[in-house]
Amino acid sequence: MSTATSKAKQVREMFARIAPRYDLLNHLFSANIDKRWRQFTVSKLADLLRRPGAYALDVCCGTADLVVELSKLAPTVGVDFCHSMLVLGQPKVVNQPHAIELFEADALNLPFASERFDAVTCAFGLRNLTDISAGLTEFYRMLKPGGRVAILEFSHPTLPLFRELFQFYFHNILPLIGGAISGSFTAYRYLPNSVAQFPNQEGLVALMRKVGYENVRYYNLTGGIAALHLGERILKTG
Numbered sequence: 001m002s003t004a005t006s007k008a009k010q011v012r013e014m015f016a017r018i019a020p021r022y023d024l025l026n027h028l029f030s031a032n033i034d035k036r037w038r039q040f041t042v043s044k045l046a047d048l049l050r051r052p053g054a055y056a057l058d059v060c061c062g063t064a065d066l067v068v069e070l071s072k073l074a075p076t077v078g079v080d081f082c083h084s085m086l087v088l089g090q091p092k093v094v095n096q097p098h099a100i101e102l103f104e105a106d107a108l109n110l111p112f113a114s115e116r117f118d119a120v121t122c123a124f125g126l127r128n129l130t131d132i133s134a135g136l137t138e139f140y141r142m143l144k145p146g147g148r149v150a151i152l153e154f155s156h157p158t159l160p161l162f163r164e165l166f167q168f169y170f171h172n173i174l175p176l177i178g179g180a181i182s183g184s185f186t187a188y189r190y191l192p193n194s195v196a197q198f199p200n201q202e203g204l205v206a207l208m209r210k211v212g213y214e215n216v217r218y219y220n221l222t223g224g225i226a227a228l229h230l231g232e233r234i235l236k237t238g
């Protein structure tokens with residue numbers, strides 16, 4: 001088994017282990033601010049998703065919270081490779097304003113034709129991929145020309161004192177609570193470590209530009225604990 005395949009397997013198994021407590025811990029650790037981050041993400045896609053015939057894709061959708069938020073504006077497809085996360089998302093996706101479909105698939109090899117979606121989102125998923133650039137390239141392939149990607153991800157707090165306090169909490173306190181409630185200390189140690197290895201705000205801008213996205217910009221959320229990066233697949237004329 002290659003290193004990438006084995007890392008992907010470990011990530012999938014880790015999410016399967018914490019799935020039953022995933023939503024609870026997400027909302028607890030963020031004091032429900034994660035809900036506002038997802039709403040903000042959708043607000044930055046609303047101009048596209050309100051158009052007739054618009055279609056959204058949420059990659060690494062987990063338990064479908066962002067899928068549900070997107071479906072307020074347009075039919076939405078959610079993809080995740082962890083069966084247990086999708087099972088927990090399934091009851092949330094019924095009776096939403098627009099149709100929702102959930103698929104079990106790999107973010108690096110999405111089972112859809114190219115240029116199908118007006119918006120592609122990925123919330124707290126990109127950091128987990130074995131190859132971030134390959135993930136961004138696959139999301140680009142999914143976008144219709146004129147479409148927009150939105151990457152919501154933990155990031156690097158910008159203010160020095162706040163950054164130090166947050167890093168202490170994130171690396172020392174959160175893993176203990178998360179580990180005790182979820183039963184997986186590994187998963188809640190992996191979280192801050194994977195964020196530390198993830199590019200900072202400007203680093204992700206550079207990666208997105210390299211892949212081909214244009215009009216790349218970002219918003220720091222809650223002092224940079226998270227950031228929302230946006231990029232476009234430009235409609236080329238002539």
Ligand SMILES: C[S@@+](CC[C@H](N)C(=O)[O-])C[C@H]1O[C@@H](n2cnc3c(N)ncnc32)[C@H](O)[C@@H]1O
Nearest residue numbers: 015060061062080081082106107123124125128
């Ligand atoms: C931290 S959770 C985020 C879930 C959801 N987007 C949210 O906002 O709560 C990361 C999700 O990414 C999924 N994931 C990680 N690597 C993946 C891959 N290569 N293909 C598909 N899903 C993947 C995991 O199974 C997990 O459900």
